[in-house]
Amino acid sequence: MKRKKDYLIYTIIAIIVLAFSFSSGARFNKTGYSGKTIKIGYNNYVENIAVANLWEQLLDKKGYHVQLVRSEKAPLFAGLANGSIDIHMDVWLPTTDKPYYDKFKNKLERHPAWYNGTYLGLVVPQYMKNISYH
Numbered sequence: 729m730k731r732k733k734d735y736l737i738y739t740i741i742a743i744i745v746l747a748f749s750f751s752s753g754a755r756f757n758k759t760g761y762s763g764k765t766i767k768i769g770y771n772n773y774v775e776n777i778a779v780a781n782l783w784e785q786l787l788d789k790k791g792y793h794v795q796l797v798r799s800e801k802a803p804l805f806a807g808l809a810n811g812s813i814d815i816h817m818d819v820w821l822p823t824t825d826k827p828y829y830d831k832f833k834n835k836l837e838r839h840p841a842w843y844n845g846t847y848l849g850l851v852v853p854q855y856m857k858n859i860s861y862h
Contacts, residue, residue: 764793765794766793767815768783768795768815768817769797769798769804769808770796770797770798770818771798771800771804775818801825805828808832808835809836817842
């Protein structure tokens with residue numbers, strides 16, 4: 729029984745993580761798509777890795793050549809601004825990634841979110857007691 733309960737908890741957490749990954753709007757640099765290779769920037773968060781690989785597969789099936797570029801947030805936004813990265817699809821606005829976006833927004837093209845209705849948060853099992861969120 730405990731094993732089933734653990735499996736259910738991990739499944740729910742995985743679903744929530746994947747839902748978070750679809751919460752952001754896509755960002756292209758202002759130079760646009762060159763027609764050769766699309767460089768998708770992502771950082772080392774599970775949902776970023778999942779989204780980048782998902783879009784790599786989808787774009788590959790449409791005939792695009794895709795290169796995944798792993799980076800930390802600051803160099804990722806700098807890469808978007810200077811054109812060395814074409815797109816990043818897991819940007820958290822208006823709060824989490826605001827400092828990076830504000831620094832480079834005049835060189836970025838912001839697109840609407842491709843998945844709405846998600847929130848930043850932490851999920852813990854009910855058996856965890858005295859967990860403070862403050």
